[in-house]
Amino acid sequence: MDFLPENEEPKKKKGGFNSYWLFGLLIVALLATQFLTLNLNIKPTTEDEFFRKLVPSGDVAQITIVNKDREDARVEVYIKEDSLKTKKQYSDFKQNKIGFANKGPLYSFELTSATSFKDKLDAIQSQTPFEKLIKVKNETQKSIFDLLLSVLPFILLFGVWFFLMRKASGGMGGPGGQIFNIGKSKANLYDKDTKVSVTFDDVAGLDEAKEEVKEVVDFLKNPKKYTALGAKIPKGVLLVGPPGTGKTLLAKAMAGEAQVPFFSISGSDFVEMFVGVGASRVRDLFKQAREKAPCIIFIDEIDAVGRARGKNMMQSNDERESTLNQLLVEMDGFSGDKGIIMLAATNRPDVLDSALLRPGRFDRQISIDKPDQKGREQIFKVHLKKLTKLGPNVTPEKLASLTPGFAGAEIANVCNEAALVAARKEKSQVEVEDFNEAVDRSIGGLEKKNKIISPHEKEIIAYHEAGHAICGWYLEHAHPLLKVTIIPRGIAALGYAQYLPKEQYLYRTEQLLDEICMTLGGRAAEEIVFGKISTGAQNDLQRITQLSYAMVTVYGMNEKVGNVSFYDPQQDTTFTKPYSDDTAKVIDEEVRKLIDTAYKRTVALLTEKREQLNKIAEALLAKEILFKSDLDELIGKRLFDEEPVPVAITID
Ligand code: ADP
Ligand code: ZN
Numbered sequence: 001m002d003f004l005p006e007n008e009e010p011k012k013k014k015g016g017f018n019s020y021w022l023f024g025l026l027i028v029a030l031l032a033t034q035f036l037t038l039n040l041n042i043k044p045t046t047e048d049e050f051f052r053k054l055v056p057s058g059d060v061a062q063i064t065i066v067n068k069d070r071e072d073a074r075v076e077v078y079i080k081e082d083s084l085k086t087k088k089q090y091s092d093f094k095q096n097k098i099g100f101a102n103k104g105p106l107y108s109f110e111l112t113s114a115t116s117f118k119d120k121l122d123a124i125q126s127q128t129p130f131e132k133l134i135k136v137k138n139e140t141q142k143s144i145f146d147l148l149l150s151v152l153p154f155i156l157l158f159g160v161w162f163f164l165m166r167k168a169s170g171g172m173g174g175p176g177g178q179i180f181n182i183g184k185s186k187a188n189l190y191d192k193d194t195k196v197s198v199t200f201d202d203v204a205g206l207d208e209a210k211e212e213v214k215e216v217v218d219f220l221k222n223p224k225k226y227t228a229l230g231a232k233i234p235k236g237v238l239l240v241g242p243p244g245t246g247k248t249l250l251a252k253a254m255a256g257e258a259q260v261p262f263f264s265i266s267g268s269d270f271v272e273m274f275v276g277v278g279a280s281r282v283r284d285l286f287k288q289a290r291e292k293a294p295c296i297i298f299i300d301e302i303d304a305v306g307r308a309r310g311k312n313m314m315q316s317n318d319e320r321e322s323t324l325n326q327l328l329v330e331m332d333g334f335s336g337d338k339g340i341i342m343l344a345a346t347n348r349p350d351v352l353d354s355a356l357l358r359p360g361r362f363d364r365q366i367s368i369d370k371p372d373q374k375g376r377e378q379i380f381k382v383h384l385k386k387l388t389k390l391g392p393n394v395t396p397e398k399l400a401s402l403t404p405g406f407a408g409a410e411i412a413n414v415c416n417e418a419a420l421v422a423a424r425k426e427k428s429q430v431e432v433e434d435f436n437e438a439v440d441r442s443i444g445g446l447e448k449k450n451k452i453i454s455p456h457e458k459e460i461i462a463y464h465e466a467g468h469a470i471c472g473w474y475l476e477h478a479h480p481l482l483k484v485t486i487i488p489r490g491i492a493a494l495g496y497a498q499y500l501p502k503e504q505y506l507y508r509t510e511q512l513l514d515e516i517c518m519t520l521g522g523r524a525a526e527e528i529v530f531g532k533i534s535t536g537a538q539n540d541l542q543r544i545t546q547l548s549y550a551m552v553t554v555y556g557m558n559e560k561v562g563n564v565s566f567y568d569p570q571q572d573t574t575f576t577k578p579y580s581d582d583t584a585k586v587i588d589e590e591v592r593k594l595i596d597t598a599y600k601r602t603v604a605l606l607t608e609k610r611e612q613l614n615k616i617a618e619a620l621l622a623k624e625i626l627f628k629s630d631l632d633e634l635i636g637k638r639l640f641d642e643e644p645v646p647v648a649i650t651i652d
Contacts, residue, residue, distance in 0.1 A: 022158075026151070042076070042108045047117060050077065050109060055124060055134070062135035064105065068114040069140075075117070076105035187265035187285050187297070196256040203246055203253050204382045204408070205375030209366050213237065213254055216341055220258035220294050223339055234364045235331060236342040238302075238357070240349045241368030244409030247345035250368070251298040254343070261295040263288070267304030267344075270323045278305065278323030286330040286340075294339030302344040308353045324353060331361050370407050376400035379408050383415040391431035398432065402439050404482065414438045440485075458621065460526060461486045464536050466617040467525025468518060470609050471602060473631065476640050477514035484616075485625040509557050516544045516598040517605070522652075524602040525613060539652045544598075548591045558590045 045054070054060050054077060062078040111117050125133055190196045200210055219226050219233045226233055239247040248264070255262035263285065270278040289297050299305075309321050334340055344362060346352065356362055371379055380396040403411060417438035422430040465484050472478045507515075523537035556563040566578050577584065606613055612635040619626055619634055632638075 023155070026155075042105055045077070045107045045109045047075075047109055047111065050075070050107075051120065051124070054107065058132060060134050062137065064137045064139050065111075065114060065118070066139050067141055068111075068118075068138055073111040073114045075109055075111060077107035077109075079106045187263040187269075187288070189288070189292075190252075190255065190262040190264070195259075196252050196262050198249065198252040198256040200253050200257055202382060203249050204378035205371045206246060206250060206368060209239075209250060209368055212364075212366050213250065217254050217258045220254075220260050220296070220339065220341065223294065233341075235334075235340075235360060236344065236362035236364070238349065238362040238365045239343060239345045239368055240347070240365055241345075242347055242370060242407060244407035245368045245370055246408045247368055248298070248300060249408070251296065251343045251345070254341075255296045255298075258294075258296070260339075261292040263292075263295065263297045265297075265299055267299055267301040267306065270305050271320060276319075276322065278319055279326035282323060282326040282330055286333070289340050290334070290338070294341075296341050296343060299342070299344040301346065302356075303346045303348045303351055306344075306346070306352045306356050308351060309355075324356075328355055328361065370405065371411075373400050373404075376403055376406060376411060379411045380415070383412050387415060387419050387430055389429040391429050394430065394432055394435065399435055402435065406442075410442055414442055417441060458486065459617075460530065460534055461536065462617040462620040463525045463529045463613070464522040464534075466613050466620060467521035467523075467606060469521075469616055469626075469631065470525075470606060470613050470635075471514075471518040471521035473612075473635065473638050474605060474609060475514040475517055477508075477511040478518040479515070480638060480640075481628055481631065483625065483627045484620065486620050509551070512547060512551055512555075512557070513594075513598060516547060516595070517602045519544050519547075520595075520599050520602045521606065524599060524606050525617075528603060528606050528610070529613075529617075536652075544595060545591075548594050549587070551594065552587050552590050558594070560586055560590055 059079050060077055061080040064076045064078070065073070066076060067073045121134075121136070128134075203210065216234065216237065223233075239250065241247055251264075252262060265285065270281050285297065289295055305320060305323050305327065307320065307324075309324065331342065342362070349357075349365065357365075377396040377400040380399045384390065384394075384396065384399075399414075403414065406414070414435065415438075418430050418434040421437050422434040425434075427434070465486055469481055469484045472481045519540045520537075522540050523533055526533050526536070552558040552561050553564075553566045556565055561583070564579075579587075615634050616626065616631065619630065623630075626634075
């Protein structure tokens with residue numbers, strides 16, 4: 001069911017049709033009916049005159065007593081046709097303005113008391129022969145208030161409906177009109193007036209990805225070169241990578257380079273509470289795109305619509321599936337040489353329906369990862385251009401080394417934030433320390449300088465973080481430490497340690513075990529030093545629980561459970577676990593054993609290194625933040641090799 005067939009209404013498209021007008025019109029109409037009944041030709045008279053002159057004259061055909069029970073009671077007097085005296089009266093009568101019956105009354109007067117008027121009239125009428133009786137009618141006019149009251153339910157109903165629609169369509173869009181546009185695509189179009197001005201120069205790093213999409217750009221620029229040779233151009237390119245790495249930026253730059261219109265929409269924009277809206281939006285989007293071809297359609301977060309269609313009956317989602325089906329149909333409906341290129345971005349290619357990835361659809365994938373040191377340098381170069389006054393030693397290299405694990409979006413944010421920090425301090429230029437503060441802020445939310453932590457709490461936090469740091473320092477396979485701090489920030493983290501993990505994709509068992517020990521280091525330190533534990537380790541425990549279960553059930557790293565992997569990207573295991581209850585029991589036992597062993601090992605290590613633990617904790621209490629070089633000084637250099645690597649891990 002479509003809310004509105006797409007070819008129905010040209011007038012609504014302009015957005016000039018506002019639903020508020022409907023209200024206005026309704027009310028004007030009500031008032032109009034009210035006022036139109038007033039006849040301007042009525043002559044005022046009085047009750048006294050009525051009885052003295054009009055009734056005896058025998059000209060009165062009918063009277064209407066209006067609103068007899070109300071204060072504004074009055075009488076309207078209708079005259080017999082042959083009693084009309086003047087020419088004007090007669091022509092008015094002919095024009096339906098006055099006179100008998102349906103034609104308006106000629107006289108009107110106000111009543112002081114309807115009952116006494118009626119008594120008086122009855123007395124006269126009882127003396128009158130039948131054929132001369134004056135007809136008496138009663139009429140109650142509705143006041144505006146009554147009228148409003150009678151339409152109120154409709155207005156309310158309309159209001160509720162309006163509100164729901166507004167909510168359903170995301171509460172956005174121009175002034176009004178969005179009810180009628182619910183089946184329209186919500187894509188942002190960058191066209192002639194709002195041309196994409198982004199080019200490949202604005203996209204830093206990502207050299208391989210840029211190289212790959214250049215061919216597509218070239219095709220959009222001069223399609224003939226390709227079609228003449230019968231070359232087939234990919235219809236769809238899937239950009240895969242974590243958020244903020246520049247997928248949208250790259251897609252925009254493609255449109256900017258090729259100078260073609262750019263449609264941008266998020267997958268979640270298709271999904272609505274009304275059945276059929278998603279599919280209708282897809283259809284509308286492609287209709288618009290066909291008109292503008294050659295062009296680029298970009299669908300962000302395509303996983304919102306593109307998730308694999310219901311394997312599981314309990315979770316099937318008709319609306320999403322029909323949207324996805326429509327998308328597939330539309331993609332098959334145009335051949336690549338029409339000049340419509342589809343781009344889509346996702347962080348979870350594994351959950352996408354395989355039909356989307358088939359040849360002729362999104363058959364090309366480009367992976368876009370978080371930038372490494374060099375990539376970050378380049379991104380900083382792009383965003384530093386926007387800051388006009390930089391301190392002498394602010395270099396992209398330096399900043400890149402401060403921000404392991406940051407994606408492009410975070411780097412852009414850090415640059416802006418640093419300028420804000422500097423401005424707040426009334427500086428004339430942005431310096432490295434401002435960037436440092438900006439980095440800290442973006443890692444853990446705003447520094448909470450005035451959050452009150454008792455000295456004892458601070459001590460516990462210091463030992464907790466020192467525990468993490470020591471484990472990282474003395475365990476061979478743990479990630480080397482970058483910095484550790486007990487400056488409270490955000491809501492949850494009271495402190496954190498940041499590590500540089502080794503650049504690798506395959507982890508060995510001992511590495512994961514060391515990782516678990518390091519994460520347990522916080523709680524173990526608390527227990528050793530204070531003999532009691534606190535809630536501060538909740539996050540740590542959650543992390544190792546996940547990791548341990550993964551080791552046992554996904555990576556096949558447990559002897560008893562064996563070389564099996566129950567990995568399921570859909571995480572549909574809520575209803576059916578792919579293993580027996582017995583296996584489940586073994587898994588639970590083995591996970592417990594794994595964590596217990598790791599904890600004992602951690603306690604042993606920290607007991608052995610108690611002296612160093614104290615040193616670091618005390619230094620933390622004094623300085624609140626320690627970098628790797630500080631640790632080198634305090635407890636001697638770390639024994640194991642370490643190379644700088646791109647992604648940092650932060651442990652509370
Ligand atoms: P994604 O679509 O991958 O989530 P975006 O393209 O929306 O990320 O990136 C958000 C912002 O981050 C961009 O507008 C840009 O300012 C910045 N950014 C991200 N990656 C880069 C990059 N490689 N070069 C320059 N700026 C970048
Ligand atoms: Zn911790």
